[in-house]
Amino acid sequence: MQPNKNLKQQGLSDIEHLKVHGRTTGSLSPLTLFWTGSAVEFNARGSELWIEFEVDYEVYEPWIGIVINGAAVSRQMLVAGRYWVCVFRGMNPDAVKNVRIVKELQAMSGDPGCTLQIHAVKFDGEFLPVEDKPYKLEFIGDSITSGEGTVGAKAEEDWIPMWFSALDNYTAMTADALNAEYRVISQSGWGVLTGWDNNPNCNLPDHYEQVCGLLAGPKNEALGAFQANDFDAWQPDAVIINLGTNDGGAFQSPEWRDAVTGETRKQRLLEDGTYHEEDLKSFEQAVSGFLAKLRTYNKQAHLVWAYGMLGIPMLPAIYRGVDAYVRETGDKRVSVFQLPNMTEETVGSRSHPGVEAHHKAAKELSGYLQEILRQV
Amino acid sequence: MQPNKNLKQQGLSDIEHLKVHGRTTGSLSPLTLFWTGSAVEFNARGSELWIEFEVDYEVYEPWIGIVINGAAVSRQMLVAGRYWVCVFRGMNPDAVKNVRIVKELQAMSGDPGCTLQIHAVKFDGEFLPVEDKPYKLEFIGDSITSGEGTVGAKAEEDWIPMWFSALDNYTAMTADALNAEYRVISQSGWGVLTGWDNNPNCNLPDHYEQVCGLLAGPKNEALGAFQANDFDAWQPDAVIINLGTNDGGAFQSPEWRDAVTGETRKQRLLEDGTYHEEDLKSFEQAVSGFLAKLRTYNKQAHLVWAYGMLGIPMLPAIYRGVDAYVRETGDKRVSVFQLPNMTEETVGSRSHPGVEAHHKAAKELSGYLQEILRQV
Amino acid sequence: MQPNKNLKQQGLSDIEHLKVHGRTTGSLSPLTLFWTGSAVEFNARGSELWIEFEVDYEVYEPWIGIVINGAAVSRQMLVAGRYWVCVFRGMNPDAVKNVRIVKELQAMSGDPGCTLQIHAVKFDGEFLPVEDKPYKLEFIGDSITSGEGTVGAKAEEDWIPMWFSALDNYTAMTADALNAEYRVISQSGWGVLTGWDNNPNCNLPDHYEQVCGLLAGPKNEALGAFQANDFDAWQPDAVIINLGTNDGGAFQSPEWRDAVTGETRKQRLLEDGTYHEEDLKSFEQAVSGFLAKLRTYNKQAHLVWAYGMLGIPMLPAIYRGVDAYVRETGDKRVSVFQLPNMTEETVGSRSHPGVEAHHKAAKELSGYLQEILRQV
Amino acid sequence: MQPNKNLKQQGLSDIEHLKVHGRTTGSLSPLTLFWTGSAVEFNARGSELWIEFEVDYEVYEPWIGIVINGAAVSRQMLVAGRYWVCVFRGMNPDAVKNVRIVKELQAMSGDPGCTLQIHAVKFDGEFLPVEDKPYKLEFIGDSITSGEGTVGAKAEEDWIPMWFSALDNYTAMTADALNAEYRVISQSGWGVLTGWDNNPNCNLPDHYEQVCGLLAGPKNEALGAFQANDFDAWQPDAVIINLGTNDGGAFQSPEWRDAVTGETRKQRLLEDGTYHEEDLKSFEQAVSGFLAKLRTYNKQAHLVWAYGMLGIPMLPAIYRGVDAYVRETGDKRVSVFQLPNMTEETVGSRSHPGVEAHHKAAKELSGYLQEILRQV
Known part of the structure; x- marks a missing residue:
């Protein structure tokens, strides 16, 4: 595998255009997703995108879903640790993709150790503004x-x-x-x-x-x-x-x-x-x-x-x-x-x-x- | 996160009961999945199961789907590398789960570097025979x-x-x-x-x-x-x-x-x-x-x-x-x-x-x- | 057309087995159907069945539906007059048919002249009891x-x-x-x-x-x-x-x-x-x-x-x-x-x-x- | 019932605008409908329309369906005889209704006596041209x-x-x-x-x-x-x-x-x-x-x-x-x-x-x- 040399890492707080869904504290370094359905959304023009998660729990592990241009394409368990997950790769670098990374699991009142955080992205393109919905x-x-x-x-x-x-x-x-x-x-x-x-x-x-x-x-x-x-x-x-x-x-x-x-x-x-x-x-x-x-x-x-x-x-x-x-x-x-x-x-x-x-x-x-x- | 201390690692070839779907060479150390829909299937009585993949490609990365008791529960991209993926955890250790790990991507004639292999499992239970279908x-x-x-x-x-x-x-x-x-x-x-x-x-x-x-x-x-x-x-x-x-x-x-x-x-x-x-x-x-x-x-x-x-x-x-x-x-x-x-x-x-x-x-x-x- | 010589006319009140649906006065000579969904039901063993209607109105004509063995087979307007309508003919004389003649039109408070009555049947077989539903x-x-x-x-x-x-x-x-x-x-x-x-x-x-x-x-x-x-x-x-x-x-x-x-x-x-x-x-x-x-x-x-x-x-x-x-x-x-x-x-x-x-x-x-x- | 005094009887051949569906001999006095799906179609501006049928058979009686503005509204058996059937009444006299009277029964090779003919209409309005479909x-x-x-x-x-x-x-x-x-x-x-x-x-x-x-x-x-x-x-x-x-x-x-x-x-x-x-x-x-x-x-x-x-x-x-x-x-x-x-x-x-x-x-x-x- 030849790594994509054009990938650039950015902290979430350094990204000009993104949208956070769900109640948060406002912090982006990192972003903590508490509730089910909470998400981070991008309009990404580029070919390859990775997200850095940090995950922990005592009992119940979080899951995420990935939605691209409105279609669910992936759903996966996130095990404990700090690591990168690839959202897409090999796509047309000139096309804008609407991407949502969605927490699939509810806030877990029964597991005080269960956390899902997003630190950063690696991307080879630029992020465009995400418009508000009506x-x-x-x-x-x-x-x-x-x-x-x-x-x-x-x-x-x-x-x-x-x-x-x-x-x-x-x-x-x-x-x-x-x-x-x-x-x-x-x-x-x-x-x-x-x-x-x-x-x-x-x-x-x-x-x-x-x-x-x-x-x-x-x-x-x-x-x-x-x-x-x-x-x-x-x-x-x-x-x-x-x-x-x-x-x-x-x-x-x-x-x-x-x-x-x-x-x-x-x-x-x-x-x-x-x-x-x-x-x-x-x-x-x-x-x-x-x-x-x-x-x-x-x-x-x-x-x-x-x-x-x-x-x-x-x-x-x-x-x-x-x-x-x-x-x-x-x-x-x-x-x-x-x-x-x-x-x-x-x-x-x-x-x-x-x-x-x-x-x-x-x-x-x-x-x-x-x-x-x-x-x- | 407290790791599950009961997990035992086994090479695929050491597992008595498993079923491979799709054409293969017969080798299990490791098992190479070539075709779309090819899979490894277990009847697993235990609470937590991991699979060790080895993945590579020049262009096109493989994806897998996970099917538990006949229901698709996960679908994810597999990036290059050799690593463990958790299939399930926290389940009733006494119940038998039918599990299929399925290759979602076709054999890639255009990418001679694209491979998906399974080396081993980590599991805290026992595998039971998988019956043939009619x-x-x-x-x-x-x-x-x-x-x-x-x-x-x-x-x-x-x-x-x-x-x-x-x-x-x-x-x-x-x-x-x-x-x-x-x-x-x-x-x-x-x-x-x-x-x-x-x-x-x-x-x-x-x-x-x-x-x-x-x-x-x-x-x-x-x-x-x-x-x-x-x-x-x-x-x-x-x-x-x-x-x-x-x-x-x-x-x-x-x-x-x-x-x-x-x-x-x-x-x-x-x-x-x-x-x-x-x-x-x-x-x-x-x-x-x-x-x-x-x-x-x-x-x-x-x-x-x-x-x-x-x-x-x-x-x-x-x-x-x-x-x-x-x-x-x-x-x-x-x-x-x-x-x-x-x-x-x-x-x-x-x-x-x-x-x-x-x-x-x-x-x-x-x-x-x-x-x-x-x-x- | 050769008329069916086995048809025998009977007043509704002379039929031993029939079931009336919907509120009525109890009279069967003739039977007046007032409400929508009101009906007369037979279990009829014979090949040919006719019903004698008497219909009138100032403005709004009644309609009926015919249901045989639970399937709607006909729906028609009933114009003013007293006349016979054929419900079925040419059927296996030995098979029992469940037949319902259903008023399709509501009671018409706005038309004091609107009436739908049933006087008699012509039939070449026998009527069997209609069981109650649970x-x-x-x-x-x-x-x-x-x-x-x-x-x-x-x-x-x-x-x-x-x-x-x-x-x-x-x-x-x-x-x-x-x-x-x-x-x-x-x-x-x-x-x-x-x-x-x-x-x-x-x-x-x-x-x-x-x-x-x-x-x-x-x-x-x-x-x-x-x-x-x-x-x-x-x-x-x-x-x-x-x-x-x-x-x-x-x-x-x-x-x-x-x-x-x-x-x-x-x-x-x-x-x-x-x-x-x-x-x-x-x-x-x-x-x-x-x-x-x-x-x-x-x-x-x-x-x-x-x-x-x-x-x-x-x-x-x-x-x-x-x-x-x-x-x-x-x-x-x-x-x-x-x-x-x-x-x-x-x-x-x-x-x-x-x-x-x-x-x-x-x-x-x-x-x-x-x-x-x-x-x- | 007060009869509609505005109804005028016309032979089918005297109607300027109508459309016949299905193979016929071309005769309209009367019109014989041979095949299933054969029909006569009108665009009728008026409040009340009747059709005069003549029907006969040795064994198998014909049925018709009535379609108004594209919706099936009635389906009935036609018994032997020559008589009038009311297609609609009480409708807005100024609105044009598209009406099709459709033979529901196939030509009956096994019953040389089975015929369905239409002689005339009674109507209180005028017939407009029926456009061809593409x-x-x-x-x-x-x-x-x-x-x-x-x-x-x-x-x-x-x-x-x-x-x-x-x-x-x-x-x-x-x-x-x-x-x-x-x-x-x-x-x-x-x-x-x-x-x-x-x-x-x-x-x-x-x-x-x-x-x-x-x-x-x-x-x-x-x-x-x-x-x-x-x-x-x-x-x-x-x-x-x-x-x-x-x-x-x-x-x-x-x-x-x-x-x-x-x-x-x-x-x-x-x-x-x-x-x-x-x-x-x-x-x-x-x-x-x-x-x-x-x-x-x-x-x-x-x-x-x-x-x-x-x-x-x-x-x-x-x-x-x-x-x-x-x-x-x-x-x-x-x-x-x-x-x-x-x-x-x-x-x-x-x-x-x-x-x-x-x-x-x-x-x-x-x-x-x-x-x-x-x-x-």
Whole structure:
């Protein structure tokens, strides 16, 4: 192999034209990608491009997808270490390639050592400006929004990064259909009030203000994950909240007990199998409260609670929670949208919605958002 | 990252149970994968598996796909060097995973330096036997069969490995639908008589007897590419020949001239745009001749000439060539099958059939083969 | 033509085995079919079957569909008069045919002269018992449920019976998917509180107790349309209410004025385009009230408010109305289900959902009902 | 019912603007529709239209379909007698409706009494000119082309008119996709050489020159069925011949014996299940001969032998027959096209291709014809 002698190394912060997707601290030396769907994007005129990653983890390794001119061309595991990955080579040096390097794995609250960073590129051409897209979308969700189950055989049961995808995902598909850029804030097993296991700490709202507040540990702190997010820098046209599935699951799960304090928590079922009124009320208040918080940080965005890919048991309560918020505030830019349910034909791995279920959800959701965005 | 201390390194030749797909020399130390779709397959009971590759090329880098329990989970470029790639980690150590590491790129006749080898594995479990599938298929073809254009945006024009795929390919899909193992012998731009550019050396029949005879150079010779193929070791139930597209193109292309000898060659068009009778006859004889050769090496296989994904101009001549062979030999196990044409909706990159065109072809072809294989 | 001499005429009331679908007075001499989807069903062992219709109207002629062994084979206009229509002939006399003669047109509140009656049959065989299906469904709705727009070119604008269908309809498709028998109570332009034009008389709840109370005139009175419906005779497992689309339209339509009393009515829009709180409240009370009435007459049925094929502006209010009813009564067998929205590809004639939109709605709705009916 | 007093009766021959589809004698008083897919077409500006039919048969009754503005709105059996059928009523009198009344049933060689005639119309408006479409297609075929099996449940086995359709048919769909007018010459069970039962009289070529020569009896003679067809009046751009399926069946069927002369006929199978060379040759000569005859009458048309919806056993012989014709004549405007095979999912009634199989065939065939017609 003859190495390409025209490759020039540049730190990310030295590149004039690039675009970062997803919440970050703003640092480019290096760039830390926290959330699934976060990415770095280039318009690259040249023949060969490499990216220098630095990766670590205790348990769960990150994966990336590579998208060239809108088409996914590669998806790979990133093992621990600092090394170069070739994005493309041998291409026409005069043609401009739009390139996105996308994090396929969600932020991992359960692995404080899991990090994915980009230091530099090697390239034999020049980078051109990346234009803004007409719309901005923010998705907030759980395992469905993290794309858990969109990769792998139906029989798979291990909870590992391999089965997650940001690209085979209704978030990416919806953004694509609407020609929008997007961000994702998501965590498997979490809810708006509690996690699937009644753990009250596993709620997205508590961490919304931080760059990536659901992470833990000194390493993430040093990376800036707990800094205040700069909301002014990126105001979405719509925020899609796909939460409630784990809150519903909590009613069916055993009591949660804090290993340290012994504190317990349980969303209760009545004997006839229906939800305890009081606990349902707590959920509704969590819905209302999260909307209020979202409005604080997103002044203009339409807030769409989108739910239903794994059944709709919480939908009446979601409606009540949204309704209560609207009545209190007079906010007219809020709505609820029911997503199509997964079927036997569209199930993926780990009993989660498969890629066809995501396609269907994206089709319905993008049709709905189209109407709203026209009015923005 | 804490390394997995249970990983044990083994040379491929030391592994009791594994299965190699595609023509090889038989050597496992290392294993050289020549053809697209060639692969190594394991039934692996353990939590973490790595593969040691050795890769080189002058121009065109190989790519691999990873298939776990029948689902494609990764696809990546392999740059030059000798290194380890992690196939999976963190999985349930007690569950058996069926794993296939598949070469995504065709044998590269134009790059004598292009090699992909597998030396060893690191694994923390045990390998179990890989059962044989009920059928064996061999596909022989050109760029269509090499999956050129099944990856990438429609606008792509560079001739690079990135746009090739063995998995997003009618060959893999057909084998899958029939629960068959399969091999592929294919080369972009080649034909049964000449290449698209009238080059008479670019024909598949001349190299059929060798392991991978269309390669060139001392390196490939040393790797055994020019050895006689061991046909006894693997007798297919059906051989599918998807050739003729480039032979048809030759009529529309300029004369070929040998740079060294000055010898020229041209499949001629008449003034009214139809094919010169004599040259068409040569094509038909090449068809007949190839069938005769295929029968020599594949005593029982049904021979199916399957053609049509990029138009059917050569189909009458193919029928005549097949007919002539049948009349001369009395061989009843030969037929022609027209594949569905690519449409505007199913075109992929580089004006080649896209993944939807391959799905459609596989659906029709597997339906047809099903009938034949029932009678085998 | 040689007439079939084996045909024997029988009044409908003389036939031992037949099944009537849809609300009727119970009379079979003749049988009056009021609602769309109402039908007479036979298991007929014989070669030739004729039906004697009596039809009249001032403006709108009825249409019928003929279904044999589950497949729609004919659809035709029935002009005024009393005459025989051949259902089948020349069939194997020994085979049993399941035959349904289905009214394709809704009850026509705007045409007091529109009637469709069946007097008798001519048949050369014997009728066998028609078995009950495992489930019973009742659909209540507006033009969508009447199948307006499922027949005809997109450009059609006339409001005529030709564009209506009971068979190309989500009601029939849903019942089919669930192997259920079904009834339809529907009227184009009507709502749960008012019609699309604010007419407060155009609401379905006021007429629910009668056999077909939305009709008018002495002729319909004589036919028994205003009699009390015999609810004990047919108790559904689920009632699907697809109302709200015209109630939503009323907010956008001019004030309604009673030509006689001068009384006016208007669901008001605020200046910012949102709904007047008071009027929305009236709608919600109409929703609650209708559920209460439905429960009075359907003791065991699951009540599903299914809405969304032409947008979801009233969905929050529907949820509030349902919620209020549930809170007041403790009734647990009530839910709301959002139907998929019509898209540009699925629009039919008269800007109404086309047959593809109905297929999609039926797929989602039947998946949802399946879960509920399993628990019945 | 108040009759429409504005209706005016006109004999068909008195109408200035109308278009007749399908081969006829030219007579309009009355118009006899012989073939499936034959039709009368109007551009009618008015509110109400009736058609006067005269129908008779000994065994098999005709059916019609009604198409308004390109959408099928009605399909009904026509019983024996002379009577009026209402096509539409209550429509906007100022809008122009394109109306086609289409014969759904093939010409019935087995029922010399089967006739369908149109005498007159009653209309309250005026007829406008019907424009020619850019292309003309002629289809020649057997039961597949007659649409046998596109209506009715899979289990149906009776051979009756109800299961035939001209509209749910690849012929109509292909013409529609290409914006072409079309004619159909077809007969269930017939071939290019013999019928499925080896009957040598059941071949289409022998009757090609006549208006509808495969009919029998003095009644059809009086109607002009045996007159010479006026080929000059309608020259197609392409003739699609879908024959061979019954010729293939003949090899599998018992010997045919003429009840009168005792003459026998049999396409022979060899002991190994392959076709007797001599008989296959006869078939090939029939193919060549039919092409020669078609060319005599259709000077410019592209001749496309399209075959494969029920398997492809005769395809090699068809290719040889076509090839022989081309070699003898030098005719370049001839080709063979393989249609997609019926699958388990696309089977209709009577084990024939269902409507989905016809859709698929039309999609492939129209794509192929598009290329050819562009060059016309």
